[in-house]
Amino acid sequence: xxxxxxxxxxxxxxxxxxxxxxxxxxxxxxxxxxxxxxxxxxxxxxxxxxxxxxxxxxxxxxxxxxxxxxxxxxxxxxxxxxxxxxxxxxxxxxxxxxxxxxxxxxxxxxxxxxxxxxxxxxxxxxxxxxxxxxxxxxxxxxxxxxxxxxxxxxxxxxxxxxxxxxxxxxxxxxxxxxxxxxxxxxxxxxxxxxxxxxxxxxxxxxxxxxxxxxxxxxxxxxxxxxxx
Ligand SMILES: Nc1ccn([C@@H]2O[C@H](COP(=O)(O)OP(=O)(O)OP(=O)(O)O)[C@@H](O)[C@H]2O)c(=O)n1
Ligand SMILES: C[C@](O)(CO)[C@H](O)COP(=O)(O)O
Numbered sequence: 001x002x003x004x005x006x007x008x009x010x011x012x013x014x015x016x017x018x019x020x021x022x023x024x025x026x027x028x029x030x031x032x033x034x035x036x037x038x039x040x041x042x043x044x045x046x047x048x049x050x051x052x053x054x055x056x057x058x059x060x061x062x063x064x065x066x067x068x069x070x071x072x073x074x075x076x077x078x079x080x081x082x083x084x085x086x087x088x089x090x091x092x093x094x095x096x097x098x099x100x101x102x103x104x105x106x107x108x109x110x111x112x113x114x115x116x117x118x119x120x121x122x123x124x125x126x127x128x129x130x131x132x133x134x135x136x137x138x139x140x141x142x143x144x145x146x147x148x149x150x151x152x153x154x155x156x157x158x159x160x161x162x163x164x165x166x167x168x169x170x171x172x173x174x175x176x177x178x179x180x181x182x183x184x185x186x187x188x189x190x191x192x193x194x195x196x197x198x199x200x201x202x203x204x205x206x207x208x209x210x211x212x213x214x215x216x217x218x219x220x221x222x223x224x225x226x227x228x
Contacts, residue, residue: 001046002119003094004039004163005086008032008105009053009075014212021211022105023058027224030060031211034108034224039101039163040068042115044123049089050105051075051082080185084175087168096169099123102188103163106211109223114204115163122165127197130164130189131204161204164188170197 012021022032032050039045047069052059054074062070073089075082083102090100099122103110114131122129135157143149166174166188174191185191189199207223209216 001094002042002044002099002101002123002165003090004045004048004101004103005083005090006032006036006039006048006050006103006105007075007079007082007086008059009051009056009082010079010106011053012106015214015217017214019058020053020056021217024211024217026108026211026217026220030058031108031217031220032105033060033065035103035105035110036062036065036070038108038110038112038115039103040066041112042119044119045101047071047091049073049086051086051089078184080175080179080191083188084172084179087172087175090168094168096167096172098168099128099165100168100171101163101165102171104210107162107208108211109205109220110163110208111205114202114208118163118165118202118204121200121202125200127192127199128164128166128171128189129200129202130187131161131208132158132201133161133204133206133208134158158201160187160189161208161210162187164199166192166199 008022015021023030049071052072073085075085135154139152139154140148141150178185178191178194
């Protein structure tokens, strides 16, 4: 039994729209619906907890998608707080030992085969796993004047994507510890790394983009129209 937690309590500030980006229309459906269906589509995923903003007025009120349960909870001030709230809102039947997928509501282009590979590799791993993409561009470090001051070695650098797959209890404890230490935790793997664990990097598609700006939404429209 694997459940998903989908953090969807962000305001989409960088996007700059009146409506939070996870509720903007994309290929005929809200962005969040694509993201939810993408994770629920896997046979091993049994349900999802969606972390919503306390003042969310756009949530369509789904109680199930594709016959699988959709539970909501109130997220927090940062993405990690929302993920933690989602973990704590999972049904009691989801034991600490069971796997949980965490997937951004803002990543609607997750490919079926990428999720299948993550689940297959991650569930066989002692720590867990995350989808990621190797850095393919030259990386520059800017100085305070905004000029290129140095080139960073990229051989070992990856861009973290989602979903990320970890066991409920271990991830909950790692997030509680990191947040309790006052750290800004930007993904689940970071909390696991902090306690000395090394999650498995599973190469995912470059087009599993996070909708952050209007250009991302336009690209996602093209990708979904092309068939992913
Ligand atoms: N307090 C927060 C902040 C973000 N998220 C979610 O985490 C995912 C990735 O976050 P991001 O892309 O940063 O979304 P926003 O925080 O909405 O974007 P911005 O930083 O531009 O406001 C999104 O699905 C977002 O809804 C969340 O659940 N709770
Ligand atoms: C979790 C994530 O999508 C992995 O790249 C990313 O860290 C989210 O960052 P954001 O600033 O909350 O969008």
